[in-house]
Amino acid sequence: MREDDQLQQPLTPEELMQELRFKATELLLREEWQESVQVYTQFINLCQDQISVKSHQNHPDPDLLTKLQKSLCLALSNRAEALSRLRDLTGALKDCDQALKIESTHFKSLVCKGKILLSLNRYSMALDCFKTAVLDPQASGNLETLNGYVQKCKKLEFQSRTGAFDLSDWILSGFRGKSPELAEYTGPVQIKRSELSGRGLFATKNIDAGTLLLVTKAIATERGILSSEDSGENARLVMWKNFVDKVVDSATKCERTHHLISTLSSGEDEDKLEAPEMSLFRPEAEEIGELNEKLDKVKILNVLDVNSLVEDSVSAKVLGRNSDYYGVGLWVLASFINHSCNPNARRLHVGDHVLVHASRDVKAGEEITFAYFDVLSPLSKRDEMSKTWGFHCSCKRCKFEEEMCSKQEMKEIEIGLERGIDVGSAIFRLEEGMKRWMVRGRGKGYMRASFWAAYFEAYGSEKSVTRWGRRIPAVDIVVDSVAEAVGCDERVLKVFMQAFKRNGVSLVDMEKALKLGRGVHGKVVKKQQALRSLLDFGIHDA
Ligand SMILES: C[S@@+](CC[C@H](N)C(=O)[O-])C[C@H]1O[C@@H](n2cnc3c(N)ncnc32)[C@H](O)[C@@H]1O
Structure with missing residues (x-):
């Protein structure tokens, strides 16, 4: 057969799979995440078709089926990696789970899943993944990194269970290096109807000044330097637009984020809104089911208008490098805190986390409030x-x-x-x-x-x-x-x-x-x- 005749021949499924796999791997190595997801998707679809065809044959070849399953598992794992880089965490987790269904101790999928769960603050589930991954022979080259993840999960799980946070060493070092890793934490508080407006956060027991009430990570933040020319108005507008885009992007890619945002007030009929259960905000909260609600960008904009906080405000202190910047963010649990001119709480901003603590002694049942504006004024x-x-x-x-x-x-x-x-x-x-x-x-x-x-x-x-x-x-x-x-x-x-x-x-x-x-x-x-x-x-x- 002549060479150009050969080129005209349609590729066999095996050849096409090989070609797609080669292309997808190359794109992954070049960190072209979006493109690599597309090619892996073609590969995965073809591979699944082949598995279905081969397994329905009269005498299926078990070796061939095993080989196809292995290829499918690896492709799912690689697509999960690319999706997680694109911050599509829901999609990435689904791929990891599918890969782990094929091979329950698949090293790459375990590590990828562990990292995603860690970024979603699911510390003990992430710990399980890393502990299993450490036992794999492939772990030997990465033992130090994997053990680092195991230790980090243990530390964060302990912090989120006990609220034992201590920033002293970081402060004493003059805020050297990156801001410390912090877990999310829900202290002695619950959301209830408030006499001030809508829902509010309330103390569930007597607490003394300084007690930590909650630690939560921002859905998104945007920081920048404000110019002195127009008192930073233009910079502020650009930052606000970027911030809105980031929040919409997170809500589009993560069902949990979308769900959390949907619990917040958009300023309308606040008194009719339900008070969500605290379990929703705990790091190890149950997975929420599929959200039927469509993403409503106008509603998100209204939610951001009502709930976004600027870091540098009278009732807050920004620790570390971020104190040089103007910063705006959305911290869901802190968004249930109403304003009062006799507030009893303050915020500390550390990296993308906000830590809310009592600024005076608080009685059980008292509403937790902080100042949205300067209350040392008439x-x-x-x-x-x-x-x-x-x-x-x-x-x-x-x-x-x-x-x-x-x-x-x-x-x-x-x-x-x-x-x-x-x-x-x-x-x-x-x-x-x-x-x-x-x-x-x-x-x-x-x-x-x-x-x-x-x-x-x-x-x-x-x-x-x-x-x-x-x-x-x-x-x-x-x-x-x-x-x-x-x-x-x-x-x-x-x-x-x-x-x-x-x-x-x-x-x-x-x-x-x-x-x-x-x-x-x-x-x-x-x-x-x-x-x-x-x-x-x-x-x-x-
Ligand atoms: C960040 S939200 C606070 C939580 C809100 N109450 C809810 O149910 O989701 C801010 C909104 O709460 C209401 N609010 C907060 N503090 C208030 C106060 N001291 N008096 C009246 N309304 C207040 C205002 O409607 C404000 O726009």
């Missing part, structure tokens, strides 16, 4: 800010202050401060007024928090402390009442630390500084030395 300012968020704040403090603000003298103090009267005299008038109006307990903390700017200035310099010292309350009384009412805050801590340094260090003050520090930074900074270094940061940064 009611009128807070009203404006909550309007830009699209709601009218219905927290206890706002209700209390709405009554107080009807008093003429209160208005005069506020106007006086706006016009620049001496902060000491304004504080003196407010404190005297509170005595007459019989404001007690938390109420005092609320009012002081509203006029915080004046207290901050009055306690900020030696001169004003000397001038007003005897006529306004001692700094630790004000700090205590504000921290007790609206939770601890870096600026409150700063005032305390300044006074503490001015007056000399006493053991009681040191204890109090550490307690306030735990309210600000959470108990995830276990070593005192690390907490102290953060407290010092507070003085320079705030």
